[in-house]
Amino acid sequence: MKHDLEFVELQKxxxxxxxxxxxxxxxxxxxxxxxKYIVExxxxxxxGYADSDIFMPVIRIHDGMPVRPCRxxxxxxxxxxxxxxxxxxxxxxxHMVAKKTAQWIDGKGICELISLSGVQASSNSERETIYAIASNESSKGLIKKYGLSEIGEGITTGITALILLELRNSKAKAISILANVQLAADYKASAEVIRKLNEMLGLNLNVEPLLQEARETEKQLIAQLQKLRDTKDDTERFEAKNPPLVT
Known part of the structure; x- marks a missing residue:
């Protein structure tokens, strides 16, 4: 079965x-x-939203209504x-999601991509350091422009890494900024990323409410991700006990 990802516009x-x-x-x-903090x-x-059959059938409820998982x-x-x-x-x-996302970015004429991610903290003294990876040579200018610490050598993984790879030949400049993380849901690291975005984009966001709300939001996100894992585990156990009939 071929899977796909479609970007749907709710308004022009x-x-x-x-x-x-x-x-x-x-x-x-x-x-x-x-x-999530920025948009709120x-x-x-x-x-708009991204629609696909790859998303798990676990939907968050907000203000009494279901919310699409990718918006x-x-x-x-x-x-x-x-x-x-x-x-x-x-x-x-x-790979499919990264390719479709990169195609959408190019198709919409987006000029800059800033991916937000995390990297394992090596020490507490480096907690406030924000690292960066660029998609190509022209994008490296953003790292210098915004005073980020370039990761010259190493390994990066996941969807963000693949999106950068897909944009290597794009006109759009693309970087990933990474904060030091120490927790499964690290709100301190998220606050550091927003502080850097304040400098980069002039957002003027106060991060103190984020830190104050961290404990409750952490519980909600971890519970949501646990439901996703439980649903996946239940499905796999059911399929293992009830293999498809072959005739």
Whole structure:
């Protein structure tokens, strides 16, 4: 069975020349936490979503209504868009999702991509350091421009890494910024990412409410991800006990 990912626009919104903030779940859930905080605190407009049969049938409820797991928000005044996913992309679908996302970015004329992610902290003294990876040589200029610490050698994984790879030959400049993480859902790291985005994009976001709400939000996100894992485990156990009939 062939799987696909479709970007659906709820309203016409030209993203030509926009900066896109990408927040897929990764290490420390930094991308999801920070992106969700940005769209809520700055009142971004909900303009579309990504639809696919690869998403698990576990949907978050907000204000009494179901919320799509992968959504697109935009702020016309700032020319900033946000792509946020609240579901982890299964490994077998990461290449497809990365390719489709890169094609959508190019098709919409987005000029800059800033992916939000995390990296394992090596020491407490480096907790506030924000690292960066660029998709190509021209994108490295963003690392210098914003005073980020370039990761010269190493290994990166996941959907964010593959999106950068897919954008190597794109006109869009693309970087991933990574905060040091120490927890499964690291709100301190997410706050550090937002502080850096304040410098980069002039968001002027106060991160103190994020830190104050961290404990409760952490419980909600971990519970949601646990439900996804439990659903997947239950499905696998059922399939193991009830193999398909072959005639």
């Amino acid at each position: 919104c030209s993203l030509n020349g926009y900066t896109l903030i990408e927040g897929f779940p990764g290490m420390g859930l930094v991308g999801t936490i920070a992106a 605190k700055l009142n971004f407009e909900y303009v 697109i928000y935009a702020c016309r005044e700032r020319k900033i868009a946000v792509l946020i996913s609240e579901q982890v992309i299964s490994r077998q679908f990461t």
